[in-house]
Amino acid sequence: MQDTPPDSLDSTPPTPVDADIHEILAARWSPRAFSDRAVNPATLRSVFEAARWAPSSGNTQPWSFLAATRGEAREHARLAGVLNERNRLWAQDAPVLGLSIARLRDEDRALRHGVYDTGQAMAMLLVQATALGMHVHQMAGFDVEAAQAAFEIPGDWEPMAAFALGYRGDPAQLAEDLRSREMAPRTRRRQRDFVFTGRFGQPAGFASAGAD
Amino acid sequence: MQDTPPDSLDSTPPTPVDADIHEILAARWSPRAFSDRAVNPATLRSVFEAARWAPSSGNTQPWSFLAATRGEAREHARLAGVLNERNRLWAQDAPVLGLSIARLRDEDRALRHGVYDTGQAMAMLLVQATALGMHVHQMAGFDVEAAQAAFEIPGDWEPMAAFALGYRGDPAQLAEDLRSREMAPRTRRRQRDFVFTGRFGQPAGFASAGAD
Numbered sequence: 001m002q003d004t005p006p007d008s009l010d011s012t013p014p015t016p017v018d019a020d021i022h023e024i025l026a027a028r029w030s031p032r033a034f035s036d037r038a039v040n041p042a043t044l045r046s047v048f049e050a051a052r053w054a055p056s057s058g059n060t061q062p063w064s065f066l067a068a069t070r071g072e073a074r075e076h077a078r079l080a081g082v083l084n085e086r087n088r089l090w091a092q093d094a095p096v097l098g099l100s101i102a103r104l105r106d107e108d109r110a111l112r113h114g115v116y117d118t119g120q121a122m123a124m125l126l127v128q129a130t131a132l133g134m135h136v137h138q139m140a141g142f143d144v145e146a147a148q149a150a151f152e153i154p155g156d157w158e159p160m161a162a163f164a165l166g167y168r169g170d171p172a173q174l175a176e177d178l179r180s181r182e183m184a185p186r187t188r189r190r191q192r193d194f195v196f197t198g199r200f201g202q203p204a205g206f207a208s209a210g211a212d
Numbered sequence: 213m214q215d216t217p218p219d220s221l222d223s224t225p226p227t228p229v230d231a232d233i234h235e236i237l238a239a240r241w242s243p244r245a246f247s248d249r250a251v252n253p254a255t256l257r258s259v260f261e262a263a264r265w266a267p268s269s270g271n272t273q274p275w276s277f278l279a280a281t282r283g284e285a286r287e288h289a290r291l292a293g294v295l296n297e298r299n300r301l302w303a304q305d306a307p308v309l310g311l312s313i314a315r316l317r318d319e320d321r322a323l324r325h326g327v328y329d330t331g332q333a334m335a336m337l338l339v340q341a342t343a344l345g346m347h348v349h350q351m352a353g354f355d356v357e358a359a360q361a362a363f364e365i366p367g368d369w370e371p372m373a374a375f376a377l378g379y380r381g382d383p384a385q386l387a388e389d390l391r392s393r394e395m396a397p398r399t400r401r402r403q404r405d406f407v408f409t410g411r412f413g414q415p416a417g418f419a420s421a422g423a424d
Contacts, residue, residue: 015265019257022236022343025336030267041418045231048407048419052400053227054335055242057352057373059399064406067416075410101412102328113352116314116372119331120338123266124237127339131234140269140325152411160328161269187271188264194276195260198287199364200313204279206253207260 006133010168015186018208028130029186030137032090032178033169039069039095043132047165050128054121057113062103063121066151066159069096078150083162084141090178091139094164099147100138105156118160129165138163218345222380227398230420240342241398242349244302244390245381251281251307255344259377262340266333269325274315275333278363278371282307290362295374296353302390303351306376311359312350317368330372341377350375 009027017026039047048065056062068075070093079097080088091097102118103111126136142162153159171182192203221239229238251259260277268274280287282305291309292300303309314330315323338348354374365371383394404415 017261017265019254019261021258021262021265021340024234024236025262025265025340028265028267042231044416044418045403045420046233048403048416049229049231050233050237052403052406053229053233053237053240053398055240055338055350057350061401061406064408064412066408066410066412068409069418072409072417078410113331113372115327116331116334119325119328120335122328123332123335124339126267126332127336128233128237138267138269151408152413154412157412160325186265189273191257191260191264194264194273196276196278196363197280197284198278198290200276200278200366200369201364204256204260205284206256206281208257 005131009130009133013183013186018191024127024130028126029135031135031168032137032182033171033174034094034135034164034166035169036093037095037167038071039134039166044069044096046132047125047129047134051121051125054117054124056117056120057111060103060106060111060113060117062106062111062114063118064101064103064157065098066101067096067098070094079162082142082147082150083139084143087139087141087162090174091137091164095166096164098163098165099151099159100161100163101153101157101159103157115158115160122161122163134166135168136163136165217343221342221345225395225398230403236339236342240338241347243347243380244349244394245383245386246306246347246376246378247381248305249307249379250283251346251378256281256308258344259337259341259346263333263337266329266336268329268332269323272315272318272323272325272329274318274323274326275330276313276315276369277310278313279308279310291374294354294359294362295351296355299351299353299374302386303349303376307378308376310375310377311363311371312373312375313365313369313371315369327370327372334373334375346378347380348375348377
């Protein structure tokens with residue numbers, strides 16, 4: 001059975017929104033401290049099912065994923081093995097480790113949206129995981145070539161991000177420098193800095209000005 | 213005021229899932245028939261706020277958006293003007309048109325995840341729009357160079373997808389060939405075809421086999 005969705009989502013640290021967003025999107029966040037609670041197979045199926053139904057250019061679905069649970073000790077360790085050491089320190093004990101992989105070419109045709117659509121599929125996975133009370137932390141810091149070799153990823157596909165997935169743990173389990181990052185306020189550019197009308201750089205009339 | 217979220221989401225066409233996913237993700241879908249109901253500014257702020265809080269590599273936030281409502285007739289028409297004719301036919305009357313734009317370089321440094329993270333931000337936008345009872349249809353079919361010139365998009369940024377956003381309309385308003393596509397069943401590869409463990413191509417043990 002899939003785990004029962006939680007009655008309420010963990011919303012710490014708070015997301016200082018300038019406009020209302022759905023509670024799942026506000027609760028989505030990338031922790032480093034994961035609990036050792038296992039993620040059961042039915043729950044993992046739901047998480048990847050969300051990715052499955054992401055949109056893509058011409059329904060090409062140019063994404064794949066590699067994943068292993070801690071119960072699959074050898075495969076989990078091989079995924080931990082391609083992480084940069086800084087990431088491995090906190091991620092190696094996460095209940096699930098994985099890679100998102102984008103298709104760059106289909107036969108001789110470049111897929112202009114292969115990477116973009118893989119980002120979309122991963123985002124849908126994040127939303128589903130968050131809705132089920134979990135968190136995901138993606139990492140750019142991994143050895144792309146080592147991953148490509150270790151997992152026999154064909155040349156027309158490219159691993160884009162590594163990720164840790166599971167239920168949140170206690171920040172006290174982290175080394176001190178990571179613990180302070182875990183508690184840092186969340187920050188983003190204001191809408192006026194990236195939502196434009198008419199020409200690039202000209203804030204949209206509706207875009208939230210936000211606090212000054 | 214932002215529009216009140218609907219009591220229930222429009223879930224036609226049905227999404228034939230192999231595992232449970234959140235109702236917002238199941239209801240997300242790309243129609244061509246949009247109603248002429250306007251999207252108010254507060255609602256648009258919420259939609260772009262969702263994109264704002266997407267994750268990104270090193271919090272680089274390598275995304276921008278151009279958007280215009282039908283009330284901004286000149287800017288809306290300029291966006292319709294960069295669409296391929298096939299898309300323009302159904303999209304030109306959508307309440308909101310836009311572009312997602314990815315940052316490819318930051319000064320001289322290539323942003324490996326610029327396109328990927330822009331896909332993630334767009335996906336979060338889709339989720340928020342769906343939660344508010346709207347739909348979004350992204351289009352690869354637009355003139356990238358014309359858009360770059362028309363909207364003065366700097367060379368280190370690239371428009372990735374055009375999109376139409378609004379409330380659903382009546383499929384009867386579409387030309388016949390598009391109307392039949394609007395009613396077609398939704399299809400995706402099975403999880404076993406894209407969720408792997410150990411090596412690329414080897415189905416994960418937890419991956420849903422799905423109906424054969």
